[in-house]
Amino acid sequence: MSSTAAYACAGVLAVRRYQQLVAVFFLGGAGLCALLIGQRWVELDQGPFISMYEVLVSGIFGLSLLYGLAHISQPAVRVGAPVVALVLVVMGLWALYSDPSRIPLPASYGNPWLWVHLVFGKLFLGTCLVASSIAASLMLKPRDQSRSQVLTDRAWQWLTYALLFHSGMLVSGAVWAQDAWGRYWSWDPLETWAFATWLAMAAALHARLSLSLSLRMQQTMIVGVFILAFVTFFGVPFVTLAPHKGAI
């Protein structure tokens, strides 16, 4: 609750252009999430890997930490702060209304490759959020042509990082899946959507180089990739056959 409030404050401050304080609130929210995750970890003796509540809280932590650091280190990303705050507030409210009950962790989740997979996943979604927040802010509040061009280029750069981390997520996930379920790839809904996200990024990057796209179209494509990624992370695993859950 308090971290959600911190993100709401960050959003308001970003709109009012108190940029130094914005990063403090994003990182403060990440710190509060870390405390919540740590406390829960000690109580339940398992990490935040399974339920919607856990995935949302750890997702909020990863996104706010990465965006907070990017906000400090790269001034160009600051235009996206209100969009990031909005996304985090929505996720925070969603987490508040999710069931926090413990779901037992399957034994195959003890594999260290799970950690590699998760870290790459957080990096991917974080960098994708940074890219799309820049693009979305330009769509909502257009700047002059040269400024828009520079910022859109910066968004593409972040999307390229996202492609790198997504590739790492797919490869490490395949290694984990091989040992956890005896196959590295089986086109289950989550894998298919994750691959579709990778394809969307690859297609967007190639389309940018080969087609005569307006800045508006480029920004739309970047935001589209994030929407696809968001659905993959927080939608698909919970509306399908839940391949990541174990059996007695």
Added chain:
Amino acid sequence: MTRVLRQFAGLRLSVMGFLLLAVGLVVHHQASWLAPWSVVLPIALLALNLVSALLVDPRFRGKPALFGFHVCLLLLAGIAAWGQLSSLHGRIIAIEGLGLDPTTFEVEADSPWAPSPQLLEGIAQGKVRIDYGADLDRRTTRSEMYSPEDGWSVVGDDVALQYRGFRVYTTSNKGFAAILSWVPSSGEAQLGSIVFPSFPARQIMQRVDWHTPVGQHLQFELGVPPVPFERDWTLDRTTAADAPLRVTIGGLHRELRAGDSMAVAGGSIRYERVSMWMGYRITYAPGLPLLFSTALLGILLMAVDLLSGRHSGKRTRSNAVAAAAGKRGDLCR
């Protein structure tokens, strides 16, 4: 030749290939009769596009990391295709104290160059232990397995037995088996097993039908005591060591303990002991190490290309120039 290659090397064809592949993924899920071609054909098109681009596209010159990354993508497609054409996936169960019987291997997915499951001959099943927490929370699985190559080892959860290129994984499927001797009126006794349904998933249905070699119908029921729901416990052979084996023949019931015999048509059966059985998922996927190392190399090369700075820097400048000139911004890959 170069002119032909240039026609296949365009980035627009790449974009079309990506879109076709995305459509192929949807088709793959909705119309299984079209699988795997709905995925294979777009990948083949993308591979052709990539080979052509690697040979003739000047944008790769001076960017060895980017070039290498794309070569890795091409290799990945080739290795994955070889892996798919050589792979074998299936299931088998093994009974404690007995050797694995490859003739019981159930094929789930076959391929033209798949090896024979007979290569699994020689593996034997040792003790099986599965730890549970309260509310049937399955924890660690430990299954001792013997292979002629490595001797005894413990597998379970995410640790596979690797033997002759096969990977043997434990599953959540396991239970009890009654080891019986069939002693015919004339001839030699035979040792065999009666496998009961999965435990504890189907603990209240530990019943199975069987026909003797002379065709008499028998029903067996294993009286396994209830498992604790409130505390930690371990499932192993001893969980049912004292369980009576109830045999029903034509409406008549008889309860056997380990070591007991009973007469049936054409001979007798002797209840030797209760054992655990463990269900395994078996995969044969020969390209895995190569696939992993190629993927890893590809990611590293992509990172090197990004960190080199030339890629994004040139693109930014070229786009800015293009924007200033009112032209399209596709000058640099």
